[in-house]
Amino acid sequence: MDGRGLLPVGxxxxxxxxxxxxEVGYLADEGLATAAYLGLRLHRPLFCEGEAGVGxxxxxxxxxxxxxxxxxxxxxxxxxxASQALYDWDFPRQLLHLRTAEAAADFDPTAVEQELxxxxxxxxxxxxxxxETSPSxxxxxxxxxxxxxxxxxxxxxxxxFSVTVPELGTLRAEVPPAVVVTSNxxxxxxxxxxxxxxxxxxxxxxxxREVAIVRLRVPEASARLCAEVTAxxxxxxxADLLKPPGIAETVDWAQALAALGAxxxxxxxxxxxxxxxxxxxxxxxxxxxxxxxxxxTRAVMGA
Amino acid sequence: MSxxxxxxxxxxxxxxxxxxxxxxxxxxxxxxxxxxxxxxxxLGRALDSAGLRVGPDRVAEAVRAAVALDPTRRTDLYWAxxxxxxxxxxxxxxxxxxxxxxxxxxxxxLRPRPQHLVRxxxxxxxxxxxxxxxxxxxxxxADTVLRAAASTVETLxxxxxxxxxxxERARLDQALAALSLxxxxRPSRRRRPSPHxxxxxxRRTVRALLRSGGEPVRPRWTRRSVRPRPVVLLVDVSxxxxxxxxxxxRFAHAATRRRGVRTEVFTLGTRLTRVTREMAGPDPxxxxxxxxxxxxxxxxxxxxxxxxxxxxxxWGQRGVARGAVVVIMSDGWERDDPALLGAQMxxxxxxxxxxxxxxxxxxxxxxxxxAGGLAxxxxxxxxxxxxxxxxxxxxxxxxVAGVEVRGA
Numbered sequence: 001m002d003g004r005g006l007l008p009v010g011x012x013x014x015x016x017x018x019x020x021x022x023e024v025g026y027l028a029d030e031g032l033a034t035a036a037y038l039g040l041r042l043h044r045p046l047f048c049e050g051e052a053g054v055g056x057x058x059x060x061x062x063x064x065x066x067x068x069x070x071x072x073x074x075x076x077x078x079x080x081x082a083s084q085a086l087y088d089w090d091f092p093r094q095l096l097h098l099r100t101a102e103a104a105a106d107f108d109p110t111a112v113e114q115e116l117x118x119x120x121x122x123x124x125x126x127x128x129x130x131x132e133t134s135p136s137x138x139x140x141x142x143x144x145x146x147x148x149x150x151x152x153x154x155x156x157x158x159x160x161f162s163v164t165v166p167e168l169g170t171l172r173a174e175v176p177p178a179v180v181v182t183s184n185x186x187x188x189x190x191x192x193x194x195x196x197x198x199x200x201x202x203x204x205x206x207x208x209r210e211v212a213i214v215r216l217r218v219p220e221a222s223a224r225l226c227a228e229v230t231a232x233x234x235x236x237x238x239a240d241l242l243k244p245p246g247i248a249e250t251v252d253w254a255q256a257l258a259a260l261g262a263x264x265x266x267x268x269x270x271x272x273x274x275x276x277x278x279x280x281x282x283x284x285x286x287x288x289x290x291x292x293x294x295x296x297t298r299a300v301m302g303a
Numbered sequence: 304m305s306x307x308x309x310x311x312x313x314x315x316x317x318x319x320x321x322x323x324x325x326x327x328x329x330x331x332x333x334x335x336x337x338x339x340x341x342x343x344x345x346l347g348r349a350l351d352s353a354g355l356r357v358g359p360d361r362v363a364e365a366v367r368a369a370v371a372l373d374p375t376r377r378t379d380l381y382w383a384x385x386x387x388x389x390x391x392x393x394x395x396x397x398x399x400x401x402x403x404x405x406x407x408x409x410x411x412x413l414r415p416r417p418q419h420l421v422r423x424x425x426x427x428x429x430x431x432x433x434x435x436x437x438x439x440x441x442x443x444x445a446d447t448v449l450r451a452a453a454s455t456v457e458t459l460x461x462x463x464x465x466x467x468x469x470x471e472r473a474r475l476d477q478a479l480a481a482l483s484l485x486x487x488x489r490p491s492r493r494r495r496p497s498p499h500x501x502x503x504x505x506r507r508t509v510r511a512l513l514r515s516g517g518e519p520v521r522p523r524w525t526r527r528s529v530r531p532r533p534v535v536l537l538v539d540v541s542x543x544x545x546x547x548x549x550x551x552x553r554f555a556h557a558a559t560r561r562r563g564v565r566t567e568v569f570t571l572g573t574r575l576t577r578v579t580r581e582m583a584g585p586d587p588x589x590x591x592x593x594x595x596x597x598x599x600x601x602x603x604x605x606x607x608x609x610x611x612x613x614x615x616x617x618w619g620q621r622g623v624a625r626g627a628v629v630v631i632m633s634d635g636w637e638r639d640d641p642a643l644l645g646a647q648m649x650x651x652x653x654x655x656x657x658x659x660x661x662x663x664x665x666x667x668x669x670x671x672x673x674a675g676g677l678a679x680x681x682x683x684x685x686x687x688x689x690x691x692x693x694x695x696x697x698x699x700x701x702x703v704a705g706v707e708v709r710g711a
Binding site for chain 1: 356358360361364367368371372373378379382383385386387389390391392395491492493505506509510512513516565567579580616620621622623625650
């Protein structure tokens with residue numbers, strides 16, 4: 001391959017990619033930018049694992065904007081099959097075609113059969129779509145939800161960027177798509193799949209980066225509100241909750257407070273909007289018992 | 304393993320990135336400074352001996368990544384190696400340690416891969432025991448060897464495993480290896496072809512139509528297939544369980560052997576250790592060796608409540624315990640406050656399909672669940688079994704498979 005892969009013009013290092021991602025509203029740290037840089041340059045899929053809400057799916061969206069390419073998303077679920085992920089034959093249209101051909105005067109069975117199993121009757125599902133669209137960004141979301149049999153389908157697609165259709169032969173991508181595979185780690189994905197990817201474990205961002213993310217995502221919120229909400233979210237992460245808030249929850253919270261016109265976070269407003277960050281009844285009770293006011297003061301003082 | 308550095312027997316960890324060579328114009332490949340091949344091969348070997356599975360293919364991938372970045376920069380080397388050689392969040396601390404040691408010029412102390420065996424008594428089933436310690440066997444020695452073996456296994460079945468001699472233990476291990484532990488079955492979302500009328504299978508029906516040139520044919524049917532539920536085993540390896548831990552872990556190994564069943568195994572002591580990966584592989588002795596090397600807290604105390612919370616936070620709630628059959632193998636001796644254990648058991652009961660508590664001490668005469676932790680946990684347990692003998696473990700397997708139901 002040409003050595004630059006899918007890298008956009010002007011991106012010569014991971015640091016350049018950080019800049020491009022920031023332009024489209026995604027603040028990546030050095031590790032993630034390096035992973036994405038290598039993935040684009042060497043045509044390797046990126047395997048992103050981490051807690052819910054650390055920005056795995058957002059990365060794929062941001063890459064699509066940077067590359068100015070369509071994002072093709074495959075949401076995995078239990079029982080997903082090749083006919084839903086790779087391709088399917090369009091049987092009703094085939095049948096219709098057969099009927100029409102039979103009615104014609106010059107019916108040639110061999111020619112009609114060849115037509116029946118040609119590309120025009122093949123319905124492309126996300127994986128095949130991504131191979132046929134270049135450039136494109138393929139997001140294989142929550143691969144850990146699919147059964148392990150499904151990983152075998154993914155393996156062929158992600159290692160050779162090709163799909164074999166028995167009736168038709170092998171369809172290969174001219175330019176492989178950029179691929180982001182995400183997992184919430186509800187089970188171990190097979191090593192063979194990970195081996196074909198760059199593996200990146202995403203952590204919650206440190207305080208300053210998260211404040212910057214919130215400010216970028218919620219431009220209507222004041223700088224003070226963003227910092228205080230982030231500080232409170234960090235405090236909640238240390239508060240031993242069943243589901244500690246992710247970045248998405250911090251952003252939701254800031255949005256909710258900004259919609260209420262709050263200049264900053266105060267205990268009354270925090271208690272009223274707690275549902276944006278804390279999603280379990282047990283957690284709500286725990287946060288109430290912690291005394292939101294004291295928590296906030298401590299968080300804001302510490303920030 | 305081939306590569307430019309492959310001719311050296313030991314991973315020569317030269318000062319890979321020295322202070323002077325950071326951005327030097329000459330990447331002095333002659334002495335190994337900044338040479339990505341040397342760095343990655345050295346890293347790969349050191350990680351391999353630290354227990355990560357790093358093959359030559361991944362090392363090659365790491366070199367490719369390093370070359371695509373700036374191999375004279377320490378951070379670029381770090382990320383090139385981390386993205387390609389790690390495959391697990393648990394790998395990351397090991398990688399960080401190895402990388403730090405290597406790039407500071409220290410040779411990491413290489414630990415041989417865990418190949419030693421916890422306890423290996425090679426005894427063939429067919430050889431009658433000559434020693435006088437196991438009385439049933441001398442009696443059976445006159446009979447044909449096969450019958451002898453069968454009858455010993457039969458008497459073995461109901462004996463408490465802590466009272467067995469070495470030879471009996473070896474036989475027990477063989478019997479354990481034959482067990483399997485699929486969870487109770489549940490309907491899957493996948494559909495299978497079926498000969499009996501049910502939901503129409505449009506794909507196969509239309510295919511048949513095409514074959515007959517569009518003439519109507521008999522419709523084809525599908526049915527829902529069933530799959531076993533995942534099984535999670537939490538094995539207490541603290542001091543109070545020392546007589547049973549080895550047997551229970553062998554049972555766990557047999558349970559993970561069956562394909563198509565998702566089984567996760569964790570050990571509980573003073574720390575929570577996931578040993579599912581160590582359990583992989585068909586040989587129980589090797590697996591036990593790997594587990595022994597991975598578990599840092601054999602025969603310590605137990606902090607059931609804290610560890611159960613850690614399990615639920617890190618694994619259970621994300622999906623490992625959801626809809627699964629969770630088996631806790633412990634005597635329930637809790638060092639900390641039983642109230643915490645009770646609260647965590649409640650969480651577990653809400654996530655799991657069924658919670659089975661297996662207490663080997665329950666097999667003893669006059670047992671009453673008085674251990675503080677156990678009393679707090681019992682209200683949230685669906686089945687309570689003993690698991691002190693082969694027969695009890697077989698019963699446990701039947702309960703997990705949903706064949707036998709027994710209340711707590």
